[in-house]
Amino acid sequence: MAARRTPSTRATINDVAARAGVSRGTVSRVLNSEVYVSEAARTAVEAAIHEVGYVRNAAARNLVTRRSQAVGLIVHEPHSLFLEDPNIGSILLGINSALSEADYQLVSLVIDSDRDIARVAEYLTGGFVDGVVIISARAGDPIGHVIAESGIPAAFVGHPIDIEGIPYVGIDNRSAARAITERLMATGRRRIGMIAAGLDRDSGQDRLAGFTEALGDRFDAELVVEVPLYSYGSGVDGMRVLLETRPDLDGVFAASDALAAGALDVLREAGRSVPADVGLVGFDDSAWAVRTQPPLSTVHQPAGALGRRAAELVLAQLRGEDVGLGGTFLDTAIVWRASA
Amino acid sequence: MAARRTPSTRATINDVAARAGVSRGTVSRVLNSEVYVSEAARTAVEAAIHEVGYVRNAAARNLVTRRSQAVGLIVHEPHSLFLEDPNIGSILLGINSALSEADYQLVSLVIDSDRDIARVAEYLTGGFVDGVVIISARAGDPIGHVIAESGIPAAFVGHPIDIEGIPYVGIDNRSAARAITERLMATGRRRIGMIAAGLDRDSGQDRLAGFTEALGDRFDAELVVEVPLYSYGSGVDGMRVLLETRPDLDGVFAASDALAAGALDVLREAGRSVPADVGLVGFDDSAWAVRTQPPLSTVHQPAGALGRRAAELVLAQLRGEDVGLGGTFLDTAIVWRASA
DNA sequence: TTGTATGCGTTATCAT
């Protein structure tokens, strides 16, 4: 068992070297498992490390190597969404898994106030991380610009409208939205509404565009309601408005499953049966989709794969590879359940 | 606008000093907003900083100050739970808010594999963080022991059974469980079952103990089913077993809202009306509780406050205060809705 | 109020 040490006296390489009867250089070589070390030296050093309870000082190491072996994940969400968004967890796990394999530490930084913005910016530019993945950034996001200017290897999951010069990975929201809307139309619905959200990101705009495209001539602007968040509560609000302005609707495309869940409860309250009276479809294929009654027909989003891919984009840059600046788009699939 | 710099040539204090025509010491003093700096020097330095695009090197700074102004949050959860647990988000925001006010950066580290354990342990002991909050640690958790031995300022949210020497904050699970069970009994239920989970933490054990206590003589071990996770899926499984072994039950206490949601769907499938045939109560007062039909009667858990308090415990230690080793318990409240 | 000099704990370069 390592000797109990007070926090004020941490063992250094010097201590280990003295104990093992070798030089600092040799200890360092053992630590970094370099080639030219004798078996005798190695075992002596390893024993000494254990005896003095040595742990490497990251700051000193980072200072000279100019690397931290860490990659940041920026999550910038309004409270409510962060708590509810079921994709974030999967994306995070996907990122972590890719980084872990490459022996990088993922550190997540949440931005929840203006104070946070400044502090996180310093953290990133200060060298605590070698790269960064940004998730769900919105238009006008200051952190995105800080990162773009700093030149630190980065990748977005999703693509904020106003930032260029950073590669991103996402899905083809427009095609997916068009596809599920067409599927909904194929069930015979004639007056289909949409609850649109997140119009400050291209994902939100594209879902609306796909919806519009699918409807073609039959598109009716009155049947579209805009809400601020991809949340259950916004779904409730949106559906109420829709039902008010167009009580004759017989189909709804909600821009997320959470919105659809909210809409579903409002429809139920209003005495509309789903899918008999109104066909309802969502987006994300999140945990929501299988918990509603009836379960939601929706678009499956490969959240874990999105995260993994973004992490790989950062890792590639860290290796000095040129990854280009365009977007990478992963496939979605329609999952048809009972809500339409 | 700052001059565009290649990543290979970052400006240092020397560059700023040269530009401003002062010494490194003065620049450093400006950077740390110390008292004895002339107005002239300050403005000159600030201009120079901007002109050369200087950003502080965190590694160098940490090396000499022996502090990082960062606090880690360890989240160690099986995949499914991490994605579903609605409390984690609130706890995280509570922690972040407290740390942010004290100008500390919260960095979240998720443990999702054995590789992660070793890497995170190195990250923590290496000095990347000054303190750490551990959430939902389980018995036998290696990270908990690493932290305990390292002597790094720490606090648990919840309390793993086998770790001493680290302060923790939680709720009185036993009293809360007893209270809601008694409330359920007061509705006239005679054969109340429990879906218990997380028995490798004291929270899980205490909820079971509270349930047992409330029932007193009427306790029947056959009416308790143990499931591994606090998840919807486990709720489904648990309720199936319960319905199989004791089809005559008329009340259920699920150890979490997610479990209750799963149980509710099974009851519905089985043709049991809630609350008419079976009274159902949950635990957590999470988002689940208000989304089920009917909404759940449950125990409100002050998740945000728990996180904030844990962060404050770490901050106090960072200030050199003695916070003791005991637990801090925050109040819960019963929220009675329509499921019982 | 400011400048100078030293050291933080590593890695890396050079001898040997």
Next chain:
DNA sequence: ATGATAACGCATACAA
């Protein structure tokens, strides 16, 4: 294969 020694970029004690 190993040992000395010089950075890395900053804060700080001390001198001025």
